[in-house]
Amino acid sequence: MSGGTGAIWESVADLVGRENISLRKEAAGIDPAAKRITFTDGETVNYDVLISTMPIDRLTDLAGLSALAEPASRLHYSSSNIIGIGLSGKPPESLNKKCWMYFPEANCPFYRVTVFSNYSPKNVPDIETQWSLMAEVSESPHKPVELSKIIDQTIDGMAATHLIGKQHDVLSAWTYRAHYGYPTPGLGRDAALNAIHPELEKYGIHSRGRFGGWKYEVSNQDHSLMQGVELIDNLALGVPEITYWFPGTANNLAYAKLR
Ligand SMILES: Cc1cc2nc3c(=O)[nH]c(=O)nc-3n(C[C@H](O)[C@H](O)[C@H](O)COP(=O)(O)OP(=O)(O)OC[C@H]3O[C@@H](n4cnc5c(N)ncnc54)[C@H](O)[C@@H]3O)c2cc1C
Incomplete structure (x- = not known):
């Protein structure tokens, strides 16, 4: 075997279709009202729904949602x-x-x-x-x-x-x-996240993944992938997300065997 852990995700990229992926493009700003992202190379892209995996404190900052700076500062x-x-x-x-x-x-x-x-x-x-x-x-x-x-x-x-x-x-x-x-899991974490997500969702923005979701207990690669899969199922079909909102269930062996 060659390619290390990255080889897994190279294969997933083939399934997704390389034509749907742009690498080395850094978002410089997000206009949540206009639903538009500006990249550092000057390109702008409009979206209907934005799913972000960048650290959620950076996301709230890039989106200029200053009211979320305080709860984001409570994430360690x-x-x-x-x-x-x-x-x-x-x-x-x-x-x-x-x-x-x-x-x-x-x-x-x-x-x-x-x-x-x-x-x-x-x-x-x-x-x-x-x-x-x-x-x-x-x-x-x-x-x-x-x-x-x-x-x-x-x-x-x-x-x-x-x-x-x-x-x-x-x-x-x-x-x-x-x-x-x-x-870092902390006592104020869930309250901070519960203050941030509904505000983002008002603008069609969803934040998931290791630091997008900021939940250590569901932030390994398998968890992060499932957060994305389940969010899409939720947006497209209304299926409830388990991994992100119910980490205890996602990590329960009996549940894992059911899947
Ligand atoms: C030291 C360490 C050890 C780990 N060990 C394991 C392990 O043994 N097993 C395991 O399963 N997992 C492990 N993990 C976790 C694994 O790396 C994560 O589960 C996985 O990377 C999460 O994927 P993600 O897409 O949510 O986030 P990330 O991989 O963090 O991806 C987020 C992406 O957002 C990008 N980004 C940030 N800002 C911007 C911007 N402004 N514009 C555009 N893009 C931006 C970043 O560059 C990054 O590529 C480990 C992680 C670390 C740090």
């Missing part, structure tokens, strides 16, 4: 730094069948590490002599991160947690910072 999130480490040799035997592991201890900066080369031999140039790990380091106002030290700290943490040993040379390192990483 953390960032995530992704660090890819290419290594020489073979993984320790204990990692041979591992996909990902969580690290709550204080002896490393990351909360999760994925054995990336276990997903596909094509994730490294030569699987006979190389392997790789991907670490995730959370960041927020409560937990600042020194970006200039993050690679060294990650490698030290991988040694401290016995993921790597002296026999492994670091061949490459790569980092990416997801500013919007995790939508």
